Amino acid sequence: MSADGAAFISCCCIICSNPSAGYILRAVVRDFEGAAVTMADDKWTESVRSVKGVILDMCGVLYDSGEGGGVPIEGSVEAVKRLKASDLQLRFCTNETQATREKFVAKLCRMGFEINVSEVFPPAPAVVSVLKQRNLRPHLLVHDDVVPEFDGVDKSNPNCVVIGDAADNFSYENMNAAFRVLIGLEKPVLFSMGRGRYYKETDGLKLDVGVYMKALEYACDVEAEVVGKPAPMFFQTVLNDMGLQPHEVFMIGDDLVNDVGGAQQCGMKGLQVRTGKYRPSDERHPTVTADGYVDNLAAAVDAILKHRCP
């Protein structure tokens, strides 16, 4: 492969075009080993050189969740280390709502990741902030382990519903209880911590909170307020914490619509990894095209750092 920085993604990591960003990266050539590589044009080269920060999705990028907390994705522990050792700012933006932020970070540290609580942005603290601002008292349909995030919130006589990835708590009984609160309100208010369709655990794909959000939206003829990716305000909170402009930041995730599409809506570049919930059909999605598709986080970090330090 050439070392001049033009062909910076190794074979099987195809960087493709984002028509909305106005540059084309589809000129595929073959290097002397016959492997498929993709030539980047000057604009792309420039955007990698000017990047000042990276935001990583967590589940499906760092690890696959499942029984016992999950397992790291090969190369991801090392990839996070390399990003931390670089001159790039690093944050983690997750729709994880099955644990408090502290317990979630502790789990990742046990897997070998070097992550601080202050670097991680999940929806629960954000929704608590919104509830307090608007004097709302939630009925919670969430995972038991995230309930402590709402300890300081008045939950008596609820006037809104908050749902998260409640997993087994999404029983018919609990769904009816949330529905009855909503349908009893003059103007139902429903907060959804994310709007994902499904995610991958070690034992297979599982339904995510967005599916139950849609269910309650239909039941009550209401539109949920999404707190979490892909809500622009949620990404903006992370950008504010980094002190960076959107065009200076790459988002890397396994969810094409919520990670990549959401970040692009905010003006960031979005890369999709082919791990976690990635499916090959994502690369032919009718409305969202990633700025790049890479095999995994290690390959993405290779591509970015290699280009920055030729």
Add this chain to the structure above:
Amino acid sequence: MSADGAAFISCCCIICSNPSAGYILRAVVRDFEGAAVTMADDKWTESVRSVKGVILDMCGVLYDSGEGGGVPIEGSVEAVKRLKASDLQLRFCTNETQATREKFVAKLCRMGFEINVSEVFPPAPAVVSVLKQRNLRPHLLVHDDVVPEFDGVDKSNPNCVVIGDAADNFSYENMNAAFRVLIGLEKPVLFSMGRGRYYKETDGLKLDVGVYMKALEYACDVEAEVVGKPAPMFFQTVLNDMGLQPHEVFMIGDDLVNDVGGAQQCGMKGLQVRTGKYRPSDERHPTVTADGYVDNLAAAVDAILKHRCP
């Protein structure tokens, strides 16, 4: 009240306009007792005189469901008797999917209703017919008690999903199982036995199958095929059995969109009863306006029979 047939709905049963049907029935006057009554114009009078058949929704019109099978709505047992004794044809069209047709009818007979199995049209036999026509093998997400309707259907190696009002079977585990079948198919096929939002049981409102249909539609980016009300083909099956044209038939239900709106889409008249899942806001619905709103089935039957036999 005048006895000439013009004012045929007693106080508190307001017949209102259906703009799509082209006649106006909103001229409210007061009779000598001071009660609100609604004057019908000639076109409405004519449509009541020319009616040859009535289709009744069941839950929320005949009875309120709940523990122990539910309780009859006051006056409904007698109202069914009066319709049967009249010159009108009578059928029952239900989205009930919590029992086989035989067990369901037996329950209603125990409540005092005189109903034969052949007069009742639920979705399960209809969906079984579609599955056989199209050589489809279903994964079932339904109530345990309706499973015997699918006894003659090959359920091995499923290539579609059928959902009904599964109630407590709508667990997270069962939803994931149905989702995994769908997402594993090249072209997911989802049948929903009805698309209702919720219904009323004696202990409160409960989520109906439509809510879970929406959930799976969103999860798999698929549109469900609805078998049951308000699908036109489902109503047409009942009309065929009666040997009547749509304009000769009244549909009476508590569900504005699925009973009334569905029947109107087929060319029938639709009356909404103020029992079951009825809510006052139904009378201000943005897209569906019933041909009449009546307090209950007894009042509807009063109105129809009184006018036919002055």
